[in-house]
Amino acid sequence: MSEDFQPRQLSPVETLRHSMAHLMASAVAELYPGTKFGIGPHIQNGFYYDMEIPGAVTPEDLPHIEEAMRAIAKKNHSFTHKTLTHEEALRWAEESDQPLKAELLADIEGPISFYTHGAFTDMCAGPHVRYTKKLKHFKLTQIAGAYWRGDEQRPMLTRIYGVAFETKEELDAHLLMLEEAKKRDHRRLGKDLELFRLTQEYGPGLVLWLPNGAFMRKQIEDEWRKVHLERGYELLFTPHIAPSTLWDRSGHTGHYRDSMFAPMDIDGEEYLLKPMNCPFHIGVYNNRKRSYRELPMRLCELGNVYRYERSGVLHGLMRVRGFTQDDAHIFCTPETFKQELDACLDIAQLMYKTFGFPEFKVELSCRDPENTSKYLGSDEIWTLSEDTLAEVLDERGIEYTRIEGEAAFYGPKIDIKVVDTIGRSWQLTTIQLDFNLPERFDLSYTGADNQPHRPIMIHRALLGSIERFFGILIEHYAGDFPLWMSPVQARVLPLSEKFKDYGAEVVARLTAEGIRARLDDSDEKLGYKIRRAEVDKIPYAAVVGGREAESGTVGVRKRKDGDMGTMSIEDFIAHLKAEIEAR
Ligand SMILES: [Zn+2]
Numbered sequence: 373m374s375e376d377f378q379p380r381q382l383s384p385v386e387t388l389r390h391s392m393a394h395l396m397a398s399a400v401a402e403l404y405p406g407t408k409f410g411i412g413p414h415i416q417n418g419f420y421y422d423m424e425i426p427g428a429v430t431p432e433d434l435p436h437i438e439e440a441m442r443a444i445a446k447k448n449h450s451f452t453h454k455t456l457t458h459e460e461a462l463r464w465a466e467e468s469d470q471p472l473k474a475e476l477l478a479d480i481e482g483p484i485s486f487y488t489h490g491a492f493t494d495m496c497a498g499p500h501v502r503y504t505k506k507l508k509h510f511k512l513t514q515i516a517g518a519y520w521r522g523d524e525q526r527p528m529l530t531r532i533y534g535v536a537f538e539t540k541e542e543l544d545a546h547l548l549m550l551e552e553a554k555k556r557d558h559r560r561l562g563k564d565l566e567l568f569r570l571t572q573e574y575g576p577g578l579v580l581w582l583p584n585g586a587f588m589r590k591q592i593e594d595e596w597r598k599v600h601l602e603r604g605y606e607l608l609f610t611p612h613i614a615p616s617t618l619w620d621r622s623g624h625t626g627h628y629r630d631s632m633f634a635p636m637d638i639d640g641e642e643y644l645l646k647p648m649n650c651p652f653h654i655g656v657y658n659n660r661k662r663s664y665r666e667l668p669m670r671l672c673e674l675g676n677v678y679r680y681e682r683s684g685v686l687h688g689l690m691r692v693r694g695f696t697q698d699d700a701h702i703f704c705t706p707e708t709f710k711q712e713l714d715a716c717l718d719i720a721q722l723m724y725k726t727f728g729f730p731e732f733k734v735e736l737s738c739r740d741p742e743n744t745s746k747y748l749g750s751d752e753i754w755t756l757s758e759d760t761l762a763e764v765l766d767e768r769g770i771e772y773t774r775i776e777g778e779a780a781f782y783g784p785k786i787d788i789k790v791v792d793t794i795g796r797s798w799q800l801t802t803i804q805l806d807f808n809l810p811e812r813f814d815l816s817y818t819g820a821d822n823q824p825h826r827p828i829m830i831h832r833a834l835l836g837s838i839e840r841f842f843g844i845l846i847e848h849y850a851g852d853f854p855l856w857m858s859p860v861q862a863r864v865l866p867l868s869e870k871f872k873d874y875g876a877e878v879v880a881r882l883t884a885e886g887i888r889a890r891l892d893d894s895d896e897k898l899g900y901k902i903r904r905a906e907v908d909k910i911p912y913a914a915v916v917g918g919r920e921a922e923s924g925t926v927g928v929r930k931r932k933d934g935d936m937g938t939m940s941i942e943d944f945i946a947h948l949k950a951e952i953e954a955r
């Protein structure tokens with residue numbers, strides 16, 4: 373059944389996935405009598421159902437549940453519909469001992485729709501496939517705990533996830549992708565490659581960057597700063613906390629309080645940790661009167677923000693409680709607005725290229741044309757901005773999906789997702805127009821007409837959060853980072869104790885040329901050292917023995933490609949530099 377009981381439009385594959393949730397529930401009801409059912413919606417690529425299952429269900433039980441599902445599906449039951457009055461529905465919940473359903477019923481009115489296949493009946497608005505024989509290409513993938521109705525005060529239910537597709541080919545491709553994704557899990561690679569640390573002791577969702585990860589972060593940030601400074605942005609640093617009164621003015625205490633950490637008292641005044649950088653950048657803009665000659669003003673900051681997330685939704689670096697936004701705010705005039713949007717897209721595309729994401733998807737979120745009253749700002753400004761955003765995308769030849777009704781109340785936006793090596797999309801960039809904060813903070817500039825005007829404000833983050841972006845990079849490259857990003861670019865492996873001095877000399881030569889090299893001075897055998905360098909995903913290994921020491925050369929091995937032969941140290945350096953240069 374769905375999260376709401378309103379009749380809804382589902383695509384054929386969504387209908388299939390939703391019907392799968394019923395099928396799974398019927399199998400669980402059969403195998404685990406006494407199970408109480410919560411909700412079972414379709415989701416991207418599949419479905420889940422939240423259930424209170426008597427006894428413990430483990431991942432080892434999933435194949436049995438699958439088997440039972442196939443057996444039920446084969447009987448080719450039809451999904452039959454009936455409607456009960458609210459009272460009858462309540463009686464059904466009571467008689468079938470379904471207290472979670474009874475609770476859901478308390479929140480809805482009127483006649484209730486039910487669907488039955490075989491021996492299993494569920495409260496549901498539909499739609500479903502007609503016959504269970506259609507439910508063929510699926511797999512149960514995961515068991516997780518989920519609080520009933522997302523509330524930590526309520527019981528923890530068992531959520532079983534599955535994936536389902538219309539064809540076997542699609543299912544197989546998806547399962548292969550999941551396998552791949554598992555191998556690339558940034559949480560495991562983060563541990564293996566010593567990139568970052570997340571522990572209960574230091575607080576869930578709060579990241580300790582280990583030296584290797586911290587170095588890579590520096591590479592990302594250096595690149596980011598360079599590109600921004602080249603494009604006329606000005607760098608800022610702003611505090612992590614501000615008095616509540618500032619957040620009142622910005623509207624955050626009104627609209628965003630639930631995502632903010634608890635206040636602290638400082639000299640009798642209430643302060644809050646910042647969940648966003650915007651009010652600070654506005655404070656920089658408002659430092660003095662601005663003239664149109666100073667605009668566009670592009671202020672940027674790698675700003676640390678803190679947002680409260682429920683512990684259940686935290687996930688490695690992908691969802692954390694403290695992170696660094698690669699934030700910028702652009703204040704411009706109506707005359708320069710289009711060109712600024714174009715420049716935002718330009719710099720976004722440049723970043724995708726730099727970090728190796730050739731493919732991306734764009735969404736333009738617009739006003740709901742049926743319900744314009746809930747939006748702030750005049751019709752003119754909305755039409756102008758939506759048209760301009762669309763024009764800029766068209767002129768750059770970027771395909772996009774326009775989504776009516778998805779805009780925030782204060783302005784339209786562009787969202788960009790990059791596609792990773794195994795075809796997953798990750799939301800990175802947001803270019804958001806804001807008709808609200810310039811009013812709230814009374815922003816103005818003096819125009820050529822000597823009159824005060826309100827600037828147009830653009831919020832813009834390209835990578836979103838540096839932490840999350842790093843997680844995406846780890847999974848995208850499966851830890852095999854491009855040479856320029858790698859914390860250690862070359863490891864020098866002496867054949868034996870005797871050649872450690874020469875090895876150290878090679879490391880010193882490489883280091884002097886700006887190459888990040890380390891010596892493996894362990895007493896292990898060469899074969900072990902080579903394997904170790906592979907496991908540590910070090911891009912290059914340089915083997916040194918007697919012959920190399922005599923001739924001033926190194927035996928070069930490239931990770932995955934293997935032996936590249938003997939090279940002079942100079943040639944090795946030139947080879948590395950060329951690859952670093954080429955990105
Ligand atoms: Zn249903």
Ligand SMILES: [Zn+2]
Binds near residue numbers: 648649650701831832
């Ligand atoms: Zn902002």
